[in-house]
Amino acid sequence: MENFVTKNDILNRLVNLQQITFEVTDACNLKCEYCGYGEFYSDYDKRENTNLPIEKAYAILDYLIELWQSEMNKSAKKNVYISFYGGEPLLNVNFIEKVIDYINQKQILNRFFSYSMTTNAMLLGKYMDFVAKHNFGLLISLDGDEESQSYRVDHAGKNSFEKVMQNIKLLQKTYPDYFDKMVNFNAVLHNRSTYEKTYRFIKNEFGKMPNITELNNMGIRDDMKEAFMATYRNTYESLMQSEHYDEIEKDLFLKSGSYRTVTTFLHQYSPFVFRDYNELLYGKPEEYKIPTGTCLPFGKRMFVTVSGKILPCERIGHQFAMGQITDDNVVQLDLEQIAEKHNAYLNKVCNQCKTCKIARACIQCIYNLENLDGKPVCKGYTNQEEFEQYVASQMAFLEQHPEDYYRIMEEVIVE
């Protein structure tokens, strides 16, 4: 077995952690029909209307603060995002306030903290002073107009559109500057919405470019596959069917798949992109080493579930928890074991990656591969001919958008 990741690699990522996301509560005041914790899916812990105990948050923060203040810390100053996720996080504002107070008390000199939250906006009117006061980066889940929002219903089955719009408008009116700088929208595309309709609605109503995403197609229950497919709509296809897709795409820039893909292409294959000054001075690593596009564990964030499970991301199934905070508030993260398990998964696909021509620009997370505990097969495997088509399509995109080449090269930071 090849050891792609070591215990020290993971430790280094924890020392330099960029974001910690708390699943504040698994309770929600909506019952969205396509919810990732709803009837379509099987890969999550049972929802029991519970809150994450604050002591568990203190425990993981203490664990991380010790690392951030150790000699292993390499940053003079670094921003760390503390994010709150649910369920609906505004159902447990008390927890959020305590976390903020705790961090403020600790006075951690080499870290700056920013707060963010994903919310359905049902309680936004009530808590808008709070979110504005702490300058929360707010990601509001809104699928678009009333019809587009119609899967986002309350427990009585009523469309949340009216209430949500009322709250968002109130926030915009009361805190216009804050709204302008810190509020963004996430819309899930489905069979009752289209890319263009959602984009136009949110842009016209709020002057914002929404992040339009698809329903998560991992972890679908066998008996729900048909219902899922009836609800699912592909973002790329929907965008391409838009009357003004080029204008929309240009406007969305990195929020559109095409721009993200060409950015990845340039960042991975251009000889003019360097991670940092050292890479420019000493040269780029010659060989691509770690299979798949999976982040190193905790390379981007840490996700703590309501039951205290520790995951590297909120976008992967809870069965892939890498550690936990016990009920007596002890952080259990066995880095050796995490590395071993992670390497074992990577070894399952590394032979496919070795001959895959697009391996450098891979964005496939191993934890989202089907049949990972058996013999996973990567659907993104690319042979030489397919790779040439990929390169040609990226160059064709740049031919159509030549000035965006400079915009990506001069302005975009993805590292």
Added chain:
Amino acid sequence: MENQEKFWLFIKPHVYVSKEENKCMLLYNTQNGEFIETARQHAINTVNQLHERQNLGTILMEKKVIDSEIETFIREAEQKKIFGIMLYSEKHPRPVQLMPVLNIQKDIEKLRKDTDRSIGEDTLHYLTELTLYVNDDCSLRCRHCKEAYKQVNFCIQNNTKFSIDLPTLQSIAKQIQYAPIGRLNIIGGNIFKYPLLENIVDIFDAQKEVIHCWSHYRNFQPKDLDVNFDIWVDFPVSNELLKKCLCDAPQDKTTFHFLIKNTEDVVNTEEIIEEHNLANTELHPFYTGENIEFFEDNIFLNREDIFSEIIEQRKIFCNQAFNFHNFGKLIVSANGDVFANINAPKLGNVKENSFLELLYKELDENTAWRKTRTEKPCDNCLYQYLCPPTSNYEFVIGKPNLCTVKS
């Protein structure tokens, strides 16, 4: 090109283009070293068109509107693999080029503009060389002692009796243990008068493989130290003491550095190297204040020197982005003062500031690491970024360009 009406002209991505006030232009192929220097306006205009953002390095040309002068220019550029030509066909896409735009993801100015990021991220990652002047005590009276350390890693003599104490040394070692240091220079004064010399390897355990102890040959003493030695030799030489040093120093782990003032020193150095069969040697020019002719003859660059070897694109990018003589290096003096370059303003003091603070300050204030050739006369020179960045010699000579290209 002869028989076709329309063709795509494109500039290859590995071509570096430099212009002097739009009156003169250099096209340099970074793969084969071929270049064109021209002041012809039509050539400059053609390249300007290729550089327009909406063209992405490609323009459509019609043979009938090309005069013979521009055709000659295009032919030469094509032969030198600076331009490419593709016959126009509706079936084939425009051959857009990935133009050579330097993109450093963690570029300081980029990070500064991004409110979500900080220039303080991963600062320790940049510390690749540390020089510690552990003391400044020395009983030698070298003629150029007060000047040489400003040019090269020469020892210093102040006799202030400052030296880095054990707690400070331990603190430094603790702070840099996770830095990617490729070279740790221990220098004095006379390091053999430093009481903690024999503890250095233990204290800097994480860097023990890359410790270099510097000494003047007349100060050298045999010690049971598992380090690399770098020994200075200056002229005139005491043959007796040099022989003793050559005999005592572990040859496989020692580099001899010769301080060169003139051609006579070069000859003498060559004799010593040959006589003693020295394997590891380096010659360092030394400006005395009176030997500018030696520098003009041997150090100053002329146009031929600049083009004497192929300059890779990455090297040009480096010259645009930072000063590779200085980047990644910090110097700690015997009183704890810290510099990014010995001739640059002080960044702080190790007793008052952490290394993370000092590194942050250098990245923020740029006293030395990112000093490039942006001052006159280099700022308006075709070869601005083909030349290596400014060194200590420019500083001590008081001339920003050691070249004969621009006066």
